[in-house]
Amino acid sequence: MIASLMRLRIFVGKYRGRLIGGISAFALARVLEALVPLLLMVGIDRLHAGQSGLAAPALGLVAVVLARFVVVSFARMAVRRAGLLVAFDLRQKLYAHLQSMGPQFFGRYTIGDMMTRAVVDIGLIQRLISHGTILAVVLAFASIVGFAFMVSLSPVLTLLVFPPLPLVFFYAWKASRRAGMASRAVQERLSGLGALTQENLSGIRTIQAMTQEHNEIERFSGANQAYADAFYRQSRIHSEMSAIMPTLAAVCSIAILGYGGNLVLEGEMTVGEFTAFFLYVNMVAQPFRVAGFIVNLFQRAAVASDRLFEVFERDAEIEDAPRGAAPAQIRGDIAIRGLTFTYEGAEKPALQDIELAIARGESIAIMGRVGAGKTTLLKQLVRILDTPSGTAFIDGVDVRDYPLAQLRSQVAMVPQDPFLFGEPLRDNLTYDDPSRGIEPIWQAAEAADFKETVAAMPKRMDTIVGERGVTLSGGQKQRATLARGLIRHAPVLILDDCFSSVDTETETRILAELKRVRRGQTTVLVSHRVATARHADRILVMEDGAIVERGTHEALLAAGGAYAELERIQREGADAADYAAAQATA
């Protein structure tokens, strides 16, 4: 636990001034607090002896309370601010770090997991600093000061109240762990309930069409009951804690009442001392009650720290090259030499010994089944995957020698999944360079046959899209992301199956437009339609990570291989033999 927390010192060390100041102020506050029972004792004894002169203790009390107010406020603010600052820094670091992660990392961790680390784990560390340190100091000082006064009043009585305190501590520690588990269970079931609701409402049309409403309501009732049960359990643990804790502490009160009362009766102790002692015990018992929570707080923060450093310690997935290592302007000649690529943890390579040369200005279409390696090949060109050295070259320079920023700005890739951010369309379309004016944005939209669609929207380019905005159809999203790629006029453009949801009529228009705007520049695209592929200068057919056919449309047709087969099926429709073949390979 200590080792895990020590890793945080680079983050916490920056604010050690604040923390030390806050903790020192707390020590002072505790001394001031300890004066309260002392002043009360003086007052009560004077009263009991029938003396006057109560002004001094009463005014002293007011002064002490005021001083304590100031000191405590200062201390808490200092420490809590340190907690906030550490959380701020941790978030900055996590965000920056996650940005350098890639597919390998997100193959292992989910986004939801990372969000939990960003929200819950950083929150735990913040709470440890803001509250844990305060509580720990409170505990230490209250115990030391309280015990010191108690011992000075009556050593025997002090010994008597000591035994129940570890019990209180131990119970609080155990119980707070149970409470933590219970609250996690509540959270989990709540998010389960949320997921079920979300899933249900977004699939409501299918559910009603298949008359599944009652089944789903049943399913929901189950999750709903599970949540209520978890909530009940959590309430029970909290209720037990708040009933048992004071009862354990009451053992101290009874001990004082019995033994201390006896001392007073026998004249060995004044009533004032007795009362002061009583108040000191409360002062000591209270922090012992929270001590259990503190230990728990430290434990959970230690786990949180480990979880964060697990991310921090992963190196950037793609190593950047220094500036100036490659020519500043890419022209667009591509060469792949003996490229074999295997995903981490996979048995079979996804790409096997690929040899390919694409001349500047050429257009290439890649066809092939799902999992044939098309996307994997394209990603090598922009180093979204960690391209092995000496295998992929642009203008004769290894892609690994280009600074990432340059490579990705001059080789534009439109990925398969048409992802749009929850921002206005305008910002989505010019995502790579927010400073562009509106004119090129409309031009790109036009080239992607998206202009009319946008123009028909009430807020046009200011329409907010994505999860929290207007829902676009699959084809609209694809055209938007295509525009995002076209706006860059990159020397190399890579289109990864991004017409699949666009209807054939629109696609034809886009392809014609592409031909015009991409003249003299390199374009590589993936498609399942022969009608799309045939417009390319050359066509590649991939299978199981290898290029099995390559050539022009006419040459491939003449060769009578896989491409010719696809062409026939798409042209004439399949016959019985095709279905049988498809079923056999499925």
Add this chain to the structure above:
Amino acid sequence: MATAHPVPAKRDYSLFEAELSGAVMNFALLKRLLRWMRPYRATFFLSAGLILIASILQILLPIVISMVGIDYVIGGERDTPAPDLGMIALTDWLAASLDISLLAAACCLYAALQLGWAVTVHAHRMTLVASVIKGLRDLRRDLFAHLETRPYSFYDGVAVGRVMTRVTNDVEALYELLRGLGALVGEFAPFLVALAIMFSVSAELTLILLAALPLLAMATFYFRRATRTLFRQVRLTLSALNQNMQENLAGLQVVHLSRREDYNHKRYTAINERNLGAETRSMRLETAYGAFTDSMASMAIGAVLWFGGGAVIQEQITLGGMVLFTQFISMLFHPIVVLGEQFNVLFRAMASGERIFQALDWDERIHEPEHPAHLPARLRGAVEFRGLTFGYDPAAPVLHDVSLTIAPGEKLAIVGPTGSGKSTLVKLLGRFYDFEDGRIFLDGMDLNRIESRELRRRIGVVLQDFHIFSGTVHDNIALGNPSIDRARATAAARAVNAHDFVSSLPRGDETKLSERGQNLSQGQRQLLAFARVLAADPEILVLDEATASIDTETELLIQDALRKLAAGRTSIIIAHRLQTIQEADRVVVLDGGRVVEVGSHEELLAARGLYHTLHEKQFQEQRPEAG
């Protein structure tokens, strides 16, 4: 025979979207909420009884220390002006009957009361939670069931996210209130009992203390008002932070491809800084308030000493009485602090309650026949549309006077440009919307005389965005229908070419599918939806064919599956694939909500009408060598 159901006027869905601002106290709302608690009222009243007992026990504890311990046993004063509530007599009796010292008796009494309190207060909390939780559980289920059965038109009008938060966040706010409610009751019941006793001890001293209460209450009120805006800022910036990060990670590939890392980090930093500012401001206020209430309790003790001191000298109050006062002080101040803590929760709960009831009051529905006719055991599958005119907005019809007869077992393809009314036509066949202008007949039976649920069980509808349920593959095929056993589900999967990929999954048909079937490819999802329909074996198949292109191999499997699915049943297919159209018995061409052409693929091509044009545009590229 008036079988048409009236189409309601267009609703204002923005009402559902509008932010509702709840009043802090809305008694009508509370009354409605209590209706859900009614079945559990016995437990609730038991809980109320228990808190009363627990409060009295809680009050007796300091009395035993001060009046019995300090005044009577140690001080030897029996006749104090403060009431001891019979505790002195009880101690006497205990000491006499157990033959122990008075001090020992007081200790025993204290221990017994403490244990009694612990048990009753726990029992009180648990009965309270049990009764309220059941009510809230029922409320949430009723709300979900209500939303689950709202018609398509409702979901066309509102955003799913908005509807979802009613079930999750809004009901959750009521659960939050329950957490606070338990604390409040537990604080206020002893508060009132303590107040009554303090009055009888010393009315003067109590009034002095009570003078501090308005001060505390005012401080609390102003503090909460000030923090409400600050807390809102904290919440907003925090959710902006999370949203930004979430989205950045979801679109990380695009971020990388667009080299937006630095720019995005700057934007994140700006939000992070705003959050830090809001957090710091609210933290400062919170800290000052916390220290203030702490100090108030100490100040009150000082006041008791100052004013009470004089009273003791004048023999109006005993030393024990004064210690009692100091003990009661926390009982007086704490409830106000707790109330302050719960203020925002209460406020949120009220607004949530309003939203929940707005959703429950939303009575939009498909009209069902009063005296429904029942379908025969097996339909022949004849469908007739007669003079059907329909619009989602009655003022703007999407279908105009559509008449169409489909013979039993016929395979009909519907084609037409985007927005021609194709999917509206098939949705009306499943009675997902009310219509009154025109009729639809199923085996000669008016569709409006059949209950929608019964009808939908006989018509298998596969929409473009069909839903994959989270659950196993088998669950997704059987859909809770007990008559579909494993063998039948497997047979269906096999028939539609889904069996191969299903058996290649890690646990075969027991494999859990993730939310919305994301661990399947698009083609696999389509095949699974086919298996589902085939297993249910409806007499009529309605299919909106997927538009997206997938690899030819999978495409072949789908086409083959579709042929098997349509065999022997009336099939109405919104077709996007040439192959599907060619295999249909007849093709219907819709344009602008009207049937413009009907005939076989060859006939329509020969007619050189709209179909010919559509065909040229859409499919010429699919057959490059033709023509």
